[in-house]
Amino acid sequence: MNKRLFALLSVLVLASMMLAACGAKATETPAKEASEGAATATEAPVAAATEAPVAAFECTDAIGCVDIAPGEPVHIAYWGVLSGPDSSLGEDSKRGVEIAIDDMGGKFQGHDILLTTEDAGCTPEGGATAATKLATDTSIVGLIGSSCSDETVGGIATITNAGLTTISPSNTRPVLTKPDRGPDYAGYLRTAHSDAFQGKAVAEFAYNYLKVTKAATLHDGSTYAQALQQVFADEFVKLGGTIVAQEAVAKDATDMKPVLTTIAAAKPEFLYYPVFVSVGGYVTAQIRDVAGLENVKIAGSDGIFTADLLKGGGANTKGMYLSSPDFSAFTGDYAGFIAKHTAKYGGSTLSTFHAHAYDAANILFAALAKVVVADADGTLHVGRQALRDAIYATKDFKGITGTLTCSPSGDCGAPVIAVYEIMNSDPASWNPSDATNPNPKKIFP
Amino acid sequence: MRTSFGERLLDLAVNGFLWGFRILIVVIVVLGTFLTIRAGKYTSEQWIDFVVFGISQGSIYALIALGYTMVYGILRMINFAHGEIFMSGAFGGYFIATWLTGIGFMDKYPVFGLIISMMFGMLVSTLIALLVERIAYRPLRGAPRLVPLISAIGASFFLQYTFRGFFGPGVYAYPSMKALDGEWIFFGIGILKVQIVVTIAAVVMMSILYSIVMFTKIGKAMRAVSENKDVAALMGIDVNRIIVTTFALGAAMAGAAGVLYALTYRQVNFFTGFTPGIKAFTAAVLGGIGNIPGAMVGGLVLGIVESVGPALFLDSIGIPRPYQLKDAIAYIMLVMILLFRPSGILGERVSKKA
Numbered sequence: 001m002n003k004r005l006f007a008l009l010s011v012l013v014l015a016s017m018m019l020a021a022c023g024a025k026a027t028e029t030p031a032k033e034a035s036e037g038a039a040t041a042t043e044a045p046v047a048a049a050t051e052a053p054v055a056a057f058e059c060t061d062a063i064g065c066v067d068i069a070p071g072e073p074v075h076i077a078y079w080g081v082l083s084g085p086d087s088s089l090g091e092d093s094k095r096g097v098e099i100a101i102d103d104m105g106g107k108f109q110g111h112d113i114l115l116t117t118e119d120a121g122c123t124p125e126g127g128a129t130a131a132t133k134l135a136t137d138t139s140i141v142g143l144i145g146s147s148c149s150d151e152t153v154g155g156i157a158t159i160t161n162a163g164l165t166t167i168s169p170s171n172t173r174p175v176l177t178k179p180d181r182g183p184d185y186a187g188y189l190r191t192a193h194s195d196a197f198q199g200k201a202v203a204e205f206a207y208n209y210l211k212v213t214k215a216a217t218l219h220d221g222s223t224y225a226q227a228l229q230q231v232f233a234d235e236f237v238k239l240g241g242t243i244v245a246q247e248a249v250a251k252d253a254t255d256m257k258p259v260l261t262t263i264a265a266a267k268p269e270f271l272y273y274p275v276f277v278s279v280g281g282y283v284t285a286q287i288r289d290v291a292g293l294e295n296v297k298i299a300g301s302d303g304i305f306t307a308d309l310l311k312g313g314g315a316n317t318k319g320m321y322l323s324s325p326d327f328s329a330f331t332g333d334y335a336g337f338i339a340k341h342t343a344k345y346g347g348s349t350l351s352t353f354h355a356h357a358y359d360a361a362n363i364l365f366a367a368l369a370k371v372v373v374a375d376a377d378g379t380l381h382v383g384r385q386a387l388r389d390a391i392y393a394t395k396d397f398k399g400i401t402g403t404l405t406c407s408p409s410g411d412c413g414a415p416v417i418a419v420y421e422i423m424n425s426d427p428a429s430w431n432p433s434d435a436t437n438p439n440p441k442k443i444f445p
Numbered sequence: 446m447r448t449s450f451g452e453r454l455l456d457l458a459v460n461g462f463l464w465g466f467r468i469l470i471v472v473i474v475v476l477g478t479f480l481t482i483r484a485g486k487y488t489s490e491q492w493i494d495f496v497v498f499g500i501s502q503g504s505i506y507a508l509i510a511l512g513y514t515m516v517y518g519i520l521r522m523i524n525f526a527h528g529e530i531f532m533s534g535a536f537g538g539y540f541i542a543t544w545l546t547g548i549g550f551m552d553k554y555p556v557f558g559l560i561i562s563m564m565f566g567m568l569v570s571t572l573i574a575l576l577v578e579r580i581a582y583r584p585l586r587g588a589p590r591l592v593p594l595i596s597a598i599g600a601s602f603f604l605q606y607t608f609r610g611f612f613g614p615g616v617y618a619y620p621s622m623k624a625l626d627g628e629w630i631f632f633g634i635g636i637l638k639v640q641i642v643v644t645i646a647a648v649v650m651m652s653i654l655y656s657i658v659m660f661t662k663i664g665k666a667m668r669a670v671s672e673n674k675d676v677a678a679l680m681g682i683d684v685n686r687i688i689v690t691t692f693a694l695g696a697a698m699a700g701a702a703g704v705l706y707a708l709t710y711r712q713v714n715f716f717t718g719f720t721p722g723i724k725a726f727t728a729a730v731l732g733g734i735g736n737i738p739g740a741m742v743g744g745l746v747l748g749i750v751e752s753v754g755p756a757l758f759l760d761s762i763g764i765p766r767p768y769q770l771k772d773a774i775a776y777i778m779l780v781m782i783l784l785f786r787p788s789g790i791l792g793e794r795v796s797k798k799a
Binding site: 250427 | 487490491494495498614617635710712714720721753755760768771
């Protein structure tokens with residue numbers, strides 16, 4: 001009997017450890033102050049305020065206002081995955097936001113811009129935790145994030161209800177910007193493409209370019225991977241191909257050989273696994289060890305478009321295909337952005353959505369500039385609904401990724417997808433924006 | 446004992462539910478197996494592959510499970526930091542293996558290189574385990590049983606985030622050993638070299654441990670302490686020294702397992718120890734916690750069921766994406782074992798005591 005109690009106790013302990021492990025950590029990164037040297041001269045007009053009492057600002061906004069007193073910063077928060085195997089994805093976008101802030105000189109109408117971050121861990125639970133923390137901070141004006149569609153699914157209701165609006169640079173799950181997505185998503189827009197485009201592009205690549213007719217898919221249970229592989233499967237069948245297997249593993253799985261053996265039994269010519277970094281690395285490292293999959297063509301998507309895949313996947317990553325936003329189709333000054341990125345951080349970009357994050361931050365600042373009300377003493381007032389409406393009203397915005405117009409359901413992206421091939425499995429060689437010797441290299445369309 | 450009608454009814458309901466659960470699982474297993482074999486989706490080579498994958502994974506579980514079971518046998522406590530001890534061994538092995546690969550030693554003498562990496566991993570694990578024992582467990586030796594358990598969970602998080610602090614959240618790619626690429630052919634069936642090496646290394650480690658416990662003086666003392674600490678002390682055994690030795694031996698096994706695990710999956714990060722740690726704990730309970738051969742059997746059974754289970758039981762009865770349920774299969778099996786044989790597969794000794 002004691003034994004049974006003991007087993008029950010251990011199960012409870014395990015469960016609590018799992019919950020605890022999903023907790024998120026917060027870090028603060030104040031906006032860099034190095035680049036703002038000249039900006040001090042533009043301090044707001046302070047002198048006029050003392051006499052002639054101006055009619056006090058009255059907040060008439062439906063969901064409240066943020067007031068920023070003189071000397072207080074304009075508080076922007078970034079939420080996304082900043083820890084664990086997928087931290088490159090979140091870190092990459094965060095850099096885009098930081099460069100956008102640098103371009104403003106670190107200041108918005110005389111106020112410092114403060115950027116804080118909240119780790120959401122690429123899980124729905126992490127997203128919910130981060131959203132709750134963000135919702136309680138009333139000084140936050142606007143949000144950039146999240147990284148993973150799962151985080152948005154977990155946190156968006158809290159964010160919308162707190163009167164906040166977030167622009168995601170990298171969520172690609174189609175349903176997030178569907179016209180019937182529901183009122184919880186009122187505070188959600190994205191500059192990333194929808195996977196309705198990405199899945200189709202990969203299907204066309206596989207069927208028309210690689211000329212394969214039998215494909216299999218594998219996902220890691222995340223809403224992103226689940227939806228994307230399904231779009232691919234549907235489009236591939238429409239083109240005339242056959243899907244011979246659709247399998248899935250848990251996000252923390254490590255031994256992929258059994259599931260790959262099951263896939264091998266279906267004899268695919270092409271395996272598509274648009275997963276995240278952990279599963280992506282393990283699958284790639286083990287796939288050639290499984291009898292029947294030695295020569296199958298393999299492809300992933302933007303979730304593993306990072307040098308971390310090469311670290312986990314090893315030599316097998318050479319010749320693997322990855323879909324991603326098409327950098328060469330960006331209409332804005334992408335080369336200029338890369339130059340700033342290199343100057344600030346050194347090395348290559350970490351993942352694929354830095355430019356989308358840069359655009360998202362600039363859309364937020366442009367909307368903010370439209371709705372902000374400044375008192376004579378420099379106090380700023382921002383109506384939350386007004387800001388949200390202004391973001392949705394974004395039209396013909398000249399960003400890096402293209403000329404962006406936000407749809408009523410929150411889609412601001414300019415979706416052009418390309419497929420890249422990994423030319424070299426050494427993580428140090430990763431540099432998709434290298435002019436002469438890019439790795440990975442664009443091969444389709 | 447007199448019981449009220451309500452209590453008897455509740456008892457009946459609980460027992461009925463448990464029996465229903467047992468029958469349901471058995472029916473699923475039998476039906477699934479029958480349908481899968483009739484469908485003939487997999488060739489016999491593929492079935493052998495499933496079993497081989499399971500054995501190599503299971504032998505790693507078994508090595509880790511030994512640490513849980515030995516510490517439980519002696520102290521009646523669950524060392525929840527054991528998964529992190531395992532991870533530290535993998536990290537230790539990583540640094541030495543990278544260095545050996547860098548100077549070309551690994552390619553020239555792969556066997557020695559592997560042995561040195563394992564030795565170093567074991568050393569790192571042992572040192573960390575001894576520190577944890579000294580700092581987090583020994584001061585709590587006389588405390589109620591729950592206290593060291595909580596302390597162990599704390600130690601586990603402490604180690605995880607210390608490693609994260611030192612080495613960052615990213616993954617480290619293990620150097621691939623050329624000598625371990627490819628397969629060996631047995632009776633016309635190709636088996637991956639790395640899996641054979643991992644399995645053999647694990648079996649060797651386990652035999653060494655078993656001989657120490659069964660045939661040496663210190664092993665005898667360990668068994669005596671596990672029987673009864675106080676009487677053992679009266680017989681002149683230094684109980685503290687035996688406890689330290691037990692921790693060291695368990696940690697050495699975990700360190701070896703860490704290196705073998707990293708060789709198989711070719712990467713390591715600060716969170717590597719969590720899932721295998723829990724799986725190995727499951728294996729230890731499965732085999733009968735406190736029982737050394739039980740941990741070995743439990744590890745192997747768990748590895749094989751995880752590998753074969755989704756394809757054999759679930760594939761053909763219309764459950765989509767069966768591999769997502771791999772962990773569910775492992776834990777349901779644990780529940781089943783605890784229902785049918787509460788002391789675990791080989792656990793008579795413990796049940797007599799409890």
